[in-house]
Amino acid sequence: MDSLFxxxxxxxxxxxxxxxxxxxxxxxxxxVSIIAIAILGPFTMMYLTWFERKxxxxxxxxxxxxxVGIFGLLxxxxxxxxxxxxxxxxxxxxxxxxxxxxxxxxxxxxxxxFSVVPFGRNMAAVDLNVGFLFFIAVSATxxxxxxxxSWASRNKFSLLGGMRSVAQLVSYEVPMVLSxxxxxxxxxxxxxxxxxxxxxxxxxxxxxxxxxWGLVAFVIFYLCGVAECNRTPFDIPEGESEIxxxxxxxxxxxxxxxxxxxxxxxxxxxxxxxxxxxxxxYQGPFLPSWVWFFTKTYxxxxxxxxxxxxxxxLRVDQLMGLAWKFFLPFTLINLFVAGLWFFLxxxxxxxxxxxxxxxxxxxxxxxVNKPFVPEKRMYxxxx
Amino acid sequence: MLGVLRGMGITFKNFVTSYLFPRRADSLDTAxxxxxxxxxxxxxxxxxxxxxxxxxYDKTPDDLRCVACDICAKECPPKCIYIxxxxxxDGKPLKRPAVFDIxxxxxxxxxxxxxxxxxxxxxxxxxxxxxxxERQQSLVYHKDQLLKPATYFAKIRPTDHATIxxxxxxxxEKKAAAAKQSSQGAAQTPxxxxxxxxxxxxxxxx
Amino acid sequence: MTDSLLQETETLEVNxxxxxxxxxxxxxxxxxxxxxxxxxxxxxxxxxxRNHEQIAENISYLGSMPYTDRLDYFNSMSxxxxxxxxxxxxxxxxxxxxxxxxxxxxxxxxxxxxxxxxTGFLLNDLGAFFTPVLYAFREREKIxxxxxxxxxxxxxxxxxxxxxxxxxxxxxxLDRIRKIVKxxxxxxxxxxxxxxxxxxxxxxxxxxxxxxxxxxLSASITGPMARASGVNYDIRKVDNYSIYNRFKFKxxxxxxxxxxxxxxIRILEMRQSVYxxxxxxxEIPEGPVLNPKTAALAKAPRNFKPPAGESYGxxxxxxxxxxxxxxxxxxxxxxxxxxxxxxFVNLTVLEDLCLGHKVADAVVxxxxxxxxxxxxxH
Numbered sequence: 001m002d003s004l005f006x007x008x009x010x011x012x013x014x015x016x017x018x019x020x021x022x023x024x025x026x027x028x029x030x031x032v033s034i035i036a037i038a039i040l041g042p043f044t045m046m047y048l049t050w051f052e053r054k055x056x057x058x059x060x061x062x063x064x065x066x067x068v069g070i071f072g073l074l075x076x077x078x079x080x081x082x083x084x085x086x087x088x089x090x091x092x093x094x095x096x097x098x099x100x101x102x103x104x105x106x107x108x109x110x111x112x113x114f115s116v117v118p119f120g121r122n123m124a125a126v127d128l129n130v131g132f133l134f135f136i137a138v139s140a141t142x143x144x145x146x147x148x149x150s151w152a153s154r155n156k157f158s159l160l161g162g163m164r165s166v167a168q169l170v171s172y173e174v175p176m177v178l179s180x181x182x183x184x185x186x187x188x189x190x191x192x193x194x195x196x197x198x199x200x201x202x203x204x205x206x207x208x209x210x211x212x213w214g215l216v217a218f219v220i221f222y223l224c225g226v227a228e229c230n231r232t233p234f235d236i237p238e239g240e241s242e243i244x245x246x247x248x249x250x251x252x253x254x255x256x257x258x259x260x261x262x263x264x265x266x267x268x269x270x271x272x273x274x275x276x277x278x279x280x281x282y283q284g285p286f287l288p289s290w291v292w293f294f295t296k297t298y299x300x301x302x303x304x305x306x307x308x309x310x311x312x313x314l315r316v317d318q319l320m321g322l323a324w325k326f327f328l329p330f331t332l333i334n335l336f337v338a339g340l341w342f343f344l345x346x347x348x349x350x351x352x353x354x355x356x357x358x359x360x361x362x363x364x365x366x367x368v369n370k371p372f373v374p375e376k377r378m379y380x381x382x383x
Numbered sequence: 384m385l386g387v388l389r390g391m392g393i394t395f396k397n398f399v400t401s402y403l404f405p406r407r408a409d410s411l412d413t414a415x416x417x418x419x420x421x422x423x424x425x426x427x428x429x430x431x432x433x434x435x436x437x438x439x440y441d442k443t444p445d446d447l448r449c450v451a452c453d454i455c456a457k458e459c460p461p462k463c464i465y466i467x468x469x470x471x472x473d474g475k476p477l478k479r480p481a482v483f484d485i486x487x488x489x490x491x492x493x494x495x496x497x498x499x500x501x502x503x504x505x506x507x508x509x510x511x512x513x514x515x516x517e518r519q520q521s522l523v524y525h526k527d528q529l530l531k532p533a534t535y536f537a538k539i540r541p542t543d544h545a546t547i548x549x550x551x552x553x554x555x556e557k558k559a560a561a562a563k564q565s566s567q568g569a570a571q572t573p574x575x576x577x578x579x580x581x582x583x584x585x586x587x588x589x
Numbered sequence: 590m591t592d593s594l595l596q597e598t599e600t601l602e603v604n605x606x607x608x609x610x611x612x613x614x615x616x617x618x619x620x621x622x623x624x625x626x627x628x629x630x631x632x633x634x635x636x637x638x639r640n641h642e643q644i645a646e647n648i649s650y651l652g653s654m655p656y657t658d659r660l661d662y663f664n665s666m667s668x669x670x671x672x673x674x675x676x677x678x679x680x681x682x683x684x685x686x687x688x689x690x691x692x693x694x695x696x697x698x699x700x701x702x703x704x705x706x707x708t709g710f711l712l713n714d715l716g717a718f719f720t721p722v723l724y725a726f727r728e729r730e731k732i733x734x735x736x737x738x739x740x741x742x743x744x745x746x747x748x749x750x751x752x753x754x755x756x757x758x759x760x761x762x763l764d765r766i767r768k769i770v771k772x773x774x775x776x777x778x779x780x781x782x783x784x785x786x787x788x789x790x791x792x793x794x795x796x797x798x799x800x801x802x803x804x805x806l807s808a809s810i811t812g813p814m815a816r817a818s819g820v821n822y823d824i825r826k827v828d829n830y831s832i833y834n835r836f837k838f839k840x841x842x843x844x845x846x847x848x849x850x851x852x853x854i855r856i857l858e859m860r861q862s863v864y865x866x867x868x869x870x871x872e873i874p875e876g877p878v879l880n881p882k883t884a885a886l887a888k889a890p891r892n893f894k895p896p897a898g899e900s901y902g903x904x905x906x907x908x909x910x911x912x913x914x915x916x917x918x919x920x921x922x923x924x925x926x927x928x929x930x931x932x933f934v935n936l937t938v939l940e941d942l943c944l945g946h947k948v949a950d951a952v953v954x955x956x957x958x959x960x961x962x963x964x965x966x967h
Contacts, residue, residue: 059398060723062418310394313716381839386786433741460652493655
């Protein structure tokens with residue numbers, strides 16, 4: 001059961017090798033992985049939209065889509081048909097080539113990073129030994145794509161959205177990478193599969209999230225990931241109530257669907273990567289490994305959508321302040337603490353020193369960032 | 384940080400209770416799901432709900448209570464009622480309308496026509512599922528579309544119907560007693576219009 | 590277009606245009622931006638002008654009662670209340686006791702409805718994606734159902750008449766109102782838990798859009814906006830119109846006058862309204878609901894000729910001081926009819942509040958002023 005998909009692929013390749021030469025079988029093996037990802041990506045995105053709508057509507061005490069198919073399960077298909085049949089409007093003064101390319105350039109990296117995510121035991125599509133670096137580098141190209149989209153629309157609102165988004169994406173890359181560095185330090189390798197393997201043993205207690213530096217790194221990595229996906233509370237680029245959809249104001253039809261698809265695929269991969277780095281990836285008792293992976297990923301996706309239903313949005317300068325003045329110093333201190341963890345001799349000393357250092361630095365940073373803390377107000381009553 | 388977590392706890396509680404407590408049709412409890420899935424489930428109709436007006440007749444559509452006095456048309460704030468009195472073959476005016484049009488796209492559901500009518504002939508209906516393919520013809524209701532029987536009125540507004548029937552019965556009795564008293568075998572006035580006792584019902588100058 | 594007073598950079602002129610998800614109606618703001626900071630802001634209104642005052646000069650006094658519902662379409666009962674007060678002052682009509690109590694109950698229910706929705710919409714402008722709005726709307730639905738049972742319509746109630754209210758409360762409605770009032774504080778606690786201590790909300794709202802005390806006084810700001818700046822002016826206490834002098838309630842005042850204060854003042858006012866409602870529901874007497882002399886008015890509105898003169902009737906509507914100025918010359922139509930709309934007057938300080946803040950704040954500040962375009966444009 002655990003190696004169901006691996007065995008399927010092996011069976012298919014054995015079948016093909018009976019009448020094809022060896023080189024072709026190699027190409028076929030790569031093709032099978034590519035086709036699997038190309039189906040999984042958009043399919044995940046469609047059902048993530050369904051999941052989000054149902055979840056947010058239940059938070060708001062209303063039933064989500066439930067007319068199209070039982071429980072609304074065919075709703076994404078209806079949405080897809082709607083998007084495909086819409087008229088494709090390109091603004092008059094817009095730069096047509098860039099306007100066309102921008103959504104394409106966003107979707108491609110989102111799909112590419114699926115190849116280094118380990119879905120189960122032996123189930124990463126390509127086991128690169130620089131897997132994590134590949135992930136960061138490729139997902140950083142979405143920045144230029146968003147800017148292309150906002151610039152090419154020739155609309156002041158889109159421009160505002162695009163500039164804000166570039167600032168946000170660039171600033172949140174830094175704490176994100178730095179908070180994952182302790183994990184790499186602990187593992188000694190950049191490959192996602194070996195990161196997962198390094199967390200095995202002791203029935204799950206060796207997952208990185210159970211160490212003090214791991215917990216802090218988990219929270220910071222996850223929040224920076226939420227910012228990278230442009231989700232609430234960091235969804236300023238598409239701030240719906242202020243600048244009416246920001247950089248994708250001028251897109252309609254299938255192009256809008258591509259932006260949307262890229263955002264949801266990013267949600268999935270960031271959650272998947274967080275699960276891989278900190279929560280032990282596909283490890284867990286009894287159930288097959290890919291079931292565990294999907295459970296952990298979807299739990300993190302649930303939390304992201306829960307944020308969306310509850311929290312208001314941060315303002316641009318507060319967003320930047322949070323990244324540079326709070327997250328960045330904290331990740332540097334975290335890195336230092338993670339280093340200490342491996343050099344201190346006894347268990348008690350390790351845990352004590354790490355917790356003390358992290359708590360003190362958290363308090364210090366909160367004190368330094370005074371405007372972030374709400375002040376309590378008293379109101380007087382007159383007769 | 385704590386305030387954010389508290390807020391998230393509340394939304395999570397709402398998420399969970401929306402599965403546990405489904406809504407009953409007219410209860411005030413809104414913990415849990417509040418959606419009423421429209422064409423299959425409906426909310427209870429309230430008696431005083433006023434939507435567009437309708438004319439009332441007692442036994443047959445020719446027996447309508449309206450006497451074309453034009454008061455509702457004069458009082459209507461957006462002036463959506465248009466009445467033309469009916470004349471008989473000799474040119475004498477009858478106490479019925481020949482034309483009674485209400486433009487539903489203009490009517491603002493205020494209910495002043497119902498209050499102003501001295502003959503209890505026009506009331507506000509509960510119909511809200513009205514649709515037309517275009518504005519000019521299908522949403523202007525003529526007399527035959529506006530006439531509905533008194534039994535329908537009793538069904539949608541029972542207490543008002545009871546009150547009005549009581550009043551009409553009393554007036555009919557009073558009229559019968561007055562007619563019997565004034566002269567034996569005097570001609571009975573034709574049934575529909577009640578006497579001018581309580582409200583002022585001036586015949587308007589045409 | 591380009592402002593030549595600024596030497597080095599050009600300002601970007603943006604229209605937060607009439608079609609926008611957050612301007613609470615058709616309202617345009619011409620904003621000049623320097624980067625993200627607002628340099629000047631000009632509100633442009635008039636997109637919803639419907640000639641209300643002109644129409645009222647051509648129909649009878651009762652006939653313009655349904656039109657007043659549509660002025661501040663969110664709280665129609667308070668508009669009716671103000672107009673009825675103005676005409677009663679003009680024609681010197683008395684209102685029976687039960688009708689006074691019903692009027693106060695309806696006015697306070699309207700205040701609850703408005704404040705809870707405005708708070709929800711403010712959070713929607715901040716980005717919380719409708720969740721607080723829908724929680725607020727659950728409570729609003731309960732109250733609107735009460736309005737439908739009593740007056741016939743959920744929003745355009747047309748319930749008040751000169752000399753009382755149109756019809757008595759149907760049986761059972763008083764118990765429903767009691768139940769709503771009993772459960773409202775619990776809902777308010779939940780709503781506050783979602784919002785008041787939320788750090789993100791505090792970061793966005795504190796010290797944003799500060800309205801100083803002197804500016805509030807000199808610009809004749811009224812309502813929760815003025816009370817948040819410390820101006821102790823509540824018409825229910827100052828005028829004691831209707832029977833408000835029989836109820837004990839307090840007026841919350843703020844000190845800073847920023848968006849957070851306005852939001853908190855509204856929540857505190859809701860608690861005071863619940864307190865007034867409890868008192869009114871306990872004391873409501875039996876009796877007639879319409880002055881018998883004017884009950885006949887309903888059958889012949891065109892014969893209602895108030896004596897010549899002028900009157901100004903005002904109420905503490907949930908948005909501020911709503912006043913109707915009537916001049917009559919003895920005919921069934923008013924000679925002059927003017928509405929003093931609180932949203933319109935409160936909007937005049939929008940530019941002063943927004944200077945120096947970012948674009949995102951402009952929307953939030955507009956949401957905290959709490960405008961309704963029907964009132965602003967009559």
